[in-house]
Amino acid sequence: MQQPAASSPAPVDFEVEPEHYRHWSVAYDGAIARVTMAVDPEGGLREGYELKLNSYDLGVDIELADIVRRMRFEHPEVRVVVLRSGIDRVFCAGANINMLGQSTHAWKVNFCKFTNETRCELEEATGASQQAYVAACNGTTAGGGYELALACEEIYLQDDGNSAVSLPEVPLLGVLPGTGGLTRLVDKRKVRRDRADVFSTTAEGIRGKKAKQWRLVDDVFPRSKFDEKVAVRATALVQRYSKDLPAGERKGVELTALAPEVEGNDRRYRHVALEVDQTARTASLTITGPTADDVAILRRGGEAAQQAGAELWALRAYRELDDALLHLRVNNPTVGLVLVRAKGDAQTVLDHDAALVAARDHWFVREVLLHMGRVLRRMDNTSRSFFALGDRGTAFAGNLLELALAADRFYLLDDSSAPVHVGLGELNEGALPMAHGLTRLQTRLYGEQDTLDGLVGNRALLEPSAADDAGLVTVLLDDIDWDDDVRIAIEERVSLSPDALTGMEQNLRFAGPETPESKIYARLSAWQNWIFIRPNATGPEGALTLYGRPERPSFDWQRV
Amino acid sequence: MTATSTSVDLDAKIPNNVGLSDDPKLQRALEQWLPKYLEWWHDMGPTDFEHMPIFLRTAVSVDRGGWANYDYVKMPDYRWGIFLTPNDSEPTIKCGDDAGTPAWSDVPGEHRNALRRIIVTQADTEPASVEQQRMLGHVAPSLYDLRNLFQVNVEEGRHLWAMVYLLQKYFGRDGRDEAEELLLRRSGDEDKPRILGAFNQPCDHWLSFFAFTMFTDRDGKYQLAALAESGFDPLARSTQFMLTEEAHHLFVGDTGLQRIIKRSAELQQLDPNGDVRAQGGIDFDLIQRTINYWYTYSLDLFGGEISSNASTFFASGLKGRYHETRRYEDHKALTGDYRLPVVENGKVVEKDVPLRTAMNEVLRDAYVADCEKVIGRWNKTLEESGSPTRLTLPSRLFHRHQGIYAGHHFDPQGKLITVEQYEANVHRWLLVPEDNDYLLSIMKPCYEPGKFANWIAPPTKGIEGRPTDFEYVKMHD
Numbered sequence A: 001m002q003q004p005a006a007s008s009p010a011p012v013d014f015e016v017e018p019e020h021y022r023h024w025s026v027a028y029d030g031a032i033a034r035v036t037m038a039v040d041p042e043g044g045l046r047e048g049y050e051l052k053l054n055s056y057d058l059g060v061d062i063e064l065a066d067i068v069r070r071m072r073f074e075h076p077e078v079r080v081v082v083l084r085s086g087i088d089r090v091f092c093a094g095a096n097i098n099m100l101g102q103s104t105h106a107w108k109v110n111f112c113k114f115t116n117e118t119r120c121e122l123e124e125a126t127g128a129s130q131q132a133y134v135a136a137c138n139g140t141t142a143g144g145g146y147e148l149a150l151a152c153e154e155i156y157l158q159d160d161g162n163s164a165v166s167l168p169e170v171p172l173l174g175v176l177p178g179t180g181g182l183t184r185l186v187d188k189r190k191v192r193r194d195r196a197d198v199f200s201t202t203a204e205g206i207r208g209k210k211a212k213q214w215r216l217v218d219d220v221f222p223r224s225k226f227d228e229k230v231a232v233r234a235t236a237l238v239q240r241y242s243k244d245l246p247a248g249e250r251k252g253v254e255l256t257a258l259a260p261e262v263e264g265n266d267r268r269y270r271h272v273a274l275e276v277d278q279t280a281r282t283a284s285l286t287i288t289g290p291t292a293d294d295v296a297i298l299r300r301g302g303e304a305a306q307q308a309g310a311e312l313w314a315l316r317a318y319r320e321l322d323d324a325l326l327h328l329r330v331n332n333p334t335v336g337l338v339l340v341r342a343k344g345d346a347q348t349v350l351d352h353d354a355a356l357v358a359a360r361d362h363w364f365v366r367e368v369l370l371h372m373g374r375v376l377r378r379m380d381n382t383s384r385s386f387f388a389l390g391d392r393g394t395a396f397a398g399n400l401l402e403l404a405l406a407a408d409r410f411y412l413l414d415d416s417s418a419p420v421h422v423g424l425g426e427l428n429e430g431a432l433p434m435a436h437g438l439t440r441l442q443t444r445l446y447g448e449q450d451t452l453d454g455l456v457g458n459r460a461l462l463e464p465s466a467a468d469d470a471g472l473v474t475v476l477l478d479d480i481d482w483d484d485d486v487r488i489a490i491e492e493r494v495s496l497s498p499d500a501l502t503g504m505e506q507n508l509r510f511a512g513p514e515t516p517e518s519k520i521y522a523r524l525s526a527w528q529n530w531i532f533i534r535p536n537a538t539g540p541e542g543a544l545t546l547y548g549r550p551e552r553p554s555f556d557w558q559r560v
Numbered sequence B: 001m002t003a004t005s006t007s008v009d010l011d012a013k014i015p016n017n018v019g020l021s022d023d024p025k026l027q028r029a030l031e032q033w034l035p036k037y038l039e040w041w042h043d044m045g046p047t048d049f050e051h052m053p054i055f056l057r058t059a060v061s062v063d064r065g066g067w068a069n070y071d072y073v074k075m076p077d078y079r080w081g082i083f084l085t086p087n088d089s090e091p092t093i094k095c096g097d098d099a100g101t102p103a104w105s106d107v108p109g110e111h112r113n114a115l116r117r118i119i120v121t122q123a124d125t126e127p128a129s130v131e132q133q134r135m136l137g138h139v140a141p142s143l144y145d146l147r148n149l150f151q152v153n154v155e156e157g158r159h160l161w162a163m164v165y166l167l168q169k170y171f172g173r174d175g176r177d178e179a180e181e182l183l184l185r186r187s188g189d190e191d192k193p194r195i196l197g198a199f200n201q202p203c204d205h206w207l208s209f210f211a212f213t214m215f216t217d218r219d220g221k222y223q224l225a226a227l228a229e230s231g232f233d234p235l236a237r238s239t240q241f242m243l244t245e246e247a248h249h250l251f252v253g254d255t256g257l258q259r260i261i262k263r264s265a266e267l268q269q270l271d272p273n274g275d276v277r278a279q280g281g282i283d284f285d286l287i288q289r290t291i292n293y294w295y296t297y298s299l300d301l302f303g304g305e306i307s308s309n310a311s312t313f314f315a316s317g318l319k320g321r322y323h324e325t326r327r328y329e330d331h332k333a334l335t336g337d338y339r340l341p342v343v344e345n346g347k348v349v350e351k352d353v354p355l356r357t358a359m360n361e362v363l364r365d366a367y368v369a370d371c372e373k374v375i376g377r378w379n380k381t382l383e384e385s386g387s388p389t390r391l392t393l394p395s396r397l398f399h400r401h402q403g404i405y406a407g408h409h410f411d412p413q414g415k416l417i418t419v420e421q422y423e424a425n426v427h428r429w430l431l432v433p434e435d436n437d438y439l440l441s442i443m444k445p446c447y448e449p450g451k452f453a454n455w456i457a458p459p460t461k462g463i464e465g466r467p468t469d470f471e472y473v474k475m476h477d
């Protein structure tokens, strides 16, 4: 059977257009949108499995992510999104098990990470964009299907004596419900942990009134009244989420295709370039900052920004960055180190950010900022080493400084003949939070409250030495040392164990507290990724390996 | 281990041979369930015939031959009880990885949920069929047939008792909850349907009733036979006893249809144009459509052709094959493939799948062979009557709602066709609303002893040595 891994020839494309959806349809009706999942069994991204019973693979989820994103930008009039199934008596059976069974570890991990990010994005829409998702579970809601429902603001289940919500991963597959299921059960829905234990070990799940009693769903409705009751609830929610909307005419902004120039593994977008050196196992990721014209548009206010639409630098550049990160993850698995550069003018970036912040009461500008935050969080969660390189012509200031702060190390050139600057703006101080709720600046200076206090509100450009003193720089190098020291650092980095680096980086990047979102990645995904490589799941006698096969799994009973 | 004996405690509120009086907790649970059951029977059973004495058999002992006692009884007074076939000395697990090791007299925790699901699914069919058949008494073709209908009904009720006993005894609170819900679901109800498709199809005339007892009860026989091989000993022994009752239901269906066929052949010859309908009978096209309809819905009941559940149930010894012990030597079935047709890229091709994952299909094979035999007998009847007509079973790919053929369209010969072709012809292949209208128009009640409706031949003999004109149901007591 073919292994759906990066070794497989066709790279995954993360850009989709609504008219080419294979698995979803969306009906817009004023403030309510109905998103219908009807997965085409023959439409798998890779060979070797059928997407039966609304089970999904990465391709299905890429479309969902596209729907969620476009909902916010293209349909700002929508307040409530009803998520339902187009298949009778099945809402969603979760991730396709045969797909998981035949996938490499790397593919499974990337798949789970992407689906987690999509669910976080969907979840964030309720609070941040006043677009509430409602899961209308009109049938069996199993595993990842229930986890998708859990990401929604409210869950309604059809009460027909048969339809149940369930997390059968542990009892049936020997793995975890890894798309936020366990976390959202106890953290979000506050299901009692002992009941969550019973629920998560009962393969057939829980239905009817008990599902409501245990807070697994918000309510159950009889089959004959299901659509009607859900519609009534959706209308009521429209009221709730229509209060205190941000300003601006809620006219959609089309997310036009990015259409990068592709050459081998390299991708050149308008503001972003990704260049891969397979032999060195490094990539260079360069983002070009905004121009004076971009600043001028923003200074005319939110309406002007909305008119610029998908061409607005802050939206376009970050969409490009997002796409580049996804390509890096899924289509370039051996690249271990990414060299991040920001080109442009530091002061212009700060001016840009100030103008963006000044217009943030406008719904579109708000969406742009939220999107930037999500892309940066995608970077935080990317299991590659990032070195930010601030040499000649660098523009690590404001939103672009976030890239340096997201990086594992920041090398800055100190050369009086080619002076570079680093600068802080308002966007470094709360608008683009990490998954665990802190800013990247707070995380970087977690033990240095005085330095942090001294920096906050400082809008002056910093000389390299001042940036170094402020704790923003990892290594300050003069022009004599730069080339050699950077080269050696790169060579050293790519020689280390990729697994250890991933683990180390994920631990060091998130100093400070946890939130449910950070727990999903740090705790749930980490455990899941461990279980995925354990023989009890994926060994020759593991439960995931043998699912659907004639043999029964046999476990190594040792607790580790 | 439960003390079972051949002697039945008949004086108990709930007749049984499982020593219920020694298990006060269970006895209390079942006695609490009893009034709810009776209420369900009153609401959803053949209510309008409750006051009539009916010549029924009741189990009084689990002995071979001695278990059936015939007498007049009013249905609500029927002694629904709990009977297990006495255990052989050292029961073993009959199939799967642990074949040959001692059977479980209690539910192993590892298999608790799977067993509960198996039992609930089986249990749900029992009250469902009573609900489906509740109005048929009003258009019965004879007192003999009316009595058979009620015999089937009360025994389905007893089968529910058998399953509820297992749920209450072995599955704690969950089991009690499931037992309650069995009385709450309703056949054909949009909101609370019965679990399986065929048990939500309407069955409002006697042609469907006979087809149901012929084809759908026969699925029941094979499911029960597979569970009779279960490593969970109480389940195995419950279903063994149910099989003895089930045989009569199949007899009702098989001979009922055979009598219709015989009569239709007579009418065919009687009519100058060979037109059965002109003589008020049931024409062979309609009989064939009925076979096609109920046979295929019953095929669905066996579950998916390629099924990880089926594999797990077999592997863990919960459910065997038909006559697992007698017919097979290799009870592990870990190696070996099963070849079956699948649809791939718009074509039907043969594919090998691991035998264990095809256990539903293996059971379906036994069922299909059994149905073929009956069809053969009916065709013999036709031949003997001098009719040129022959009846057939449609392909098992035709008209499916479950499994790998669902969602594709086949003709009754099993040829893959387009949805347009299917829709243009389906009225020739399956029951249509006009069929119902016609059947209801000819089905008038016939309650006089020894009289039979025009569209059905009398049976060759009566029940328990009684003549065919015996008063099997006393319409007025």
Ligand SMILES: [Fe+2]
Binding pocket: B126, B155, B156, B159, B220, B246
């Ligand atoms: Fe039965």
Ligand SMILES: [Fe+2]
Binding pocket: B156, B217, B220, B246, B249
């Ligand atoms: Fe039966």
